[in-house]
Amino acid sequence: MNTSAFVAGNGWLYRFDPRAKILLMVLLCIFFFLPITLLGLFLSVLLVIAVGWRNTGTKNIKGVFLSIAPMLLFMLLFSPFNVRSGEPLWRIGAVTIITVEGALQALRLACRFIGITYVCTLLFATTVMGEIMLALRFWRLPYKAALVVTLSFTYIPFIAESFSQIAESHRLREAALEERKNYIQRLKDLVPTLTSVLVVALRSIPNLAMSLEMRGLGRSERRTSYRSLDSYTRLFTDFVISITIVTMLWLIFKA
Amino acid sequence: MQHNKNALKIAVTAVLTAVVVVFTMIVRIPTAKGYLNLCDVAICFIAFTFGPTSAFIAAGLGTALADLISGYAQWAPISFAVHGLEGLLIALIVRSRNGSEASIVKKILAGIVCMATVSLGYFALSALFISTVAVAAAEIPGNLAQSAVGFVLGLGVSSAVKRAYPPVRSLSW
Numbered sequence: 173m174n175t176s177a178f179v180a181g182n183g184w185l186y187r188f189d190p191r192a193k194i195l196l197m198v199l200l201c202i203f204f205f206l207p208i209t210l211l212g213l214f215l216s217v218l219l220v221i222a223v224g225w226r227n228t229g230t231k232n233i234k235g236v237f238l239s240i241a242p243m244l245l246f247m248l249l250f251s252p253f254n255v256r257s258g259e260p261l262w263r264i265g266a267v268t269i270i271t272v273e274g275a276l277q278a279l280r281l282a283c284r285f286i287g288i289t290y291v292c293t294l295l296f297a298t299t300v301m302g303e304i305m306l307a308l309r310f311w312r313l314p315y316k317a318a319l320v321v322t323l324s325f326t327y328i329p330f331i332a333e334s335f336s337q338i339a340e341s342h343r344l345r346e347a348a349l350e351e352r353k354n355y356i357q358r359l360k361d362l363v364p365t366l367t368s369v370l371v372v373a374l375r376s377i378p379n380l381a382m383s384l385e386m387r388g389l390g391r392s393e394r395r396t397s398y399r400s401l402d403s404y405t406r407l408f409t410d411f412v413i414s415i416t417i418v419t420m421l422w423l424i425f426k427a
Numbered sequence: 428m429q430h431n432k433n434a435l436k437i438a439v440t441a442v443l444t445a446v447v448v449v450f451t452m453i454v455r456i457p458t459a460k461g462y463l464n465l466c467d468v469a470i471c472f473i474a475f476t477f478g479p480t481s482a483f484i485a486a487g488l489g490t491a492l493a494d495l496i497s498g499y500a501q502w503a504p505i506s507f508a509v510h511g512l513e514g515l516l517i518a519l520i521v522r523s524r525n526g527s528e529a530s531i532v533k534k535i536l537a538g539i540v541c542m543a544t545v546s547l548g549y550f551a552l553s554a555l556f557i558s559t560v561a562v563a564a565a566e567i568p569g570n571l572a573q574s575a576v577g578f579v580l581g582l583g584v585s586s587a588v589k590r591a592y593p594p595v596r597s598l599s600w
Binding site: 176177235236239243246247250251253254278281285288289292293295296316319320321323324325327328330331332335336359362363364366367368369370371373374375376377378380381382384385389390 | 433434435437438439440441442443444445446448449450452453465468472484488489492495496497498499500501503557558559560561562565576580583584587588591592594595598
C-alpha cells in the first residue's frame with residue numbers, strides 16, 4: 173500500500189517553500205470561487221495543469237484526470253438541466269431541455285472542480301509528507317496534532333501489512349469454499365479478519381505510549397523536537413510570489 | 428498499563444487514525460465521485476469502543492489522510508467533517524455512564540444517525556463546494572449502502588474485539 177502521493181522530481185515547484193505552497197493552494201482554491209469570467213477560470217485551470225505537467229510529468233497529470241473523469245462526466249451530463257433560465261440551447265418542441273446559462277454553469281463547475289483537484293494534488297505530489305507536517309506546524313498546527321499524524325503515517329504500513337497477511341491466511345483456510353459464497357457470506361467472513369487486524373493494532377498501543385513517555389512527551393524539558401525547514405531559504409520571496417500570482421489572476425480575470 | 432495520560436491519548440489516537448486509513452484504503456469500490464470503502468466499519472468500532480473524542484479525531488483525520496494519500500485531496504476537508512461528525516454522534520448515542528452495553532434502541536438510533544450523517548453530509552457539502560446537487564444526489568444510495576454495511580460490521584467487530592482483547596477497555600479515554 174502506497175502511503176504517499178509524492179512524485180519524485182526536481183522542477184521549480186519542488187523547490188518552492190512548502191509553507192508558501194500551502195498558502196498558494198488555499199488562495200487558489202478561494203480564487204476559483206470568486207466572481208471571475210469563464211474564460212479566465214478556464215485559462216487559470218489550464219495554467220495550473222501546465223505547471224503540474226511541467227513539474228510532475230504526463231503520467232501524474234493523466235492519472236489525476238482519470239480519477240476525476242467519471243465525476244466530470246456526471247457533472248457535464250446532469251448539471252445543465254438544473255438551470256432553467258436563459259436562452260434555450262436545445263429544445264424538443266416547446267420544451268427547453270438545456271439553456272445556454274445551464275451549459276455555461278456546467279462548464280464553470282467542471283473547470284472549478286478540475287482546478288481544485290489539481291491544486292490540492294500538486295501540493296502533495298511535489299512535497300514529502302514530513303515537510304507538509306513541518307509547514308503545517310509553521311501555520312500553527314498544534315504539536316500534539318502534528319505528532320498524531322506523523323505517528324499514524326509510521327503505523328499505516330505496519331497495519332496494512334498485517335491486514336494483507338491476516339486476510340491471506342483466512343482465505344487460505346477456506347480456499348475451496350470461496351467460490352460458493354454469496355455477497356452477504358463474504359461480508360460476514362470479513363468480521364474475523366477485521367477483528368484480528370484490530371487486535372494486532374490495539375496491542376501496539378501500550379508500547380507506543382511507553383516509547384512516547386521514554387522520549388519525554390509531556391515533560392517541560394523536551395528530549396526530541398521537530399527538524400526545521402531551514403533548507404528552504406526563500407520563504408519571504410515565495411510568499412510574495414504566491415500572493416502575486418493569485419492577485420494577478422484576480423485582476424486580469426475578474427468579472 | 429500505567430502510562431502518562433497524554434502519551435496514552437496520543438498513542439491511541441495515532442493508532443486508531445492509522446486503522447481508519449488502512450480500512451479506507453484497503454477495500455475500494457470505485458464510484459462516480461470517488462470510492463466506497465470499509466472506513467465506516469473502523470469508525471463504528473472506534474465509536475462503540477473508545478468514546479466520542481477518539482471517534483471524532485480518528486474518524487475525521489483517518490478518512491482525510493486516506494483521501495490525501497489516494498489522490499482525492501479535494502475531498503479531504505469534507506471527509507474530515509462528515510466522518511468526524513459521524514463518529515462523534517454514534518459515540519454520544521451509544522455512550523453509557525456505567526460502562527454497560529448500549530440498548531438495542533440506542534444501537535438502532537445510532538445506525539440511523541450514521542447513515543443519515545454520511546449520506547446527507549456528503550450530499551450537502553459536495554453540492555455546496557465541489558459538485559452539483561444532481562451529481563451529489565446520485566451518490567446518496569452508494570453512501571447509504573456503505574454506511575449501513577459499515578455500521579453492521581462495525582457492531583459485530585466491536586463486540587468480537589472486546590471478547591478477543593479485553594484490555595481494550597483500559598485504553599479508552
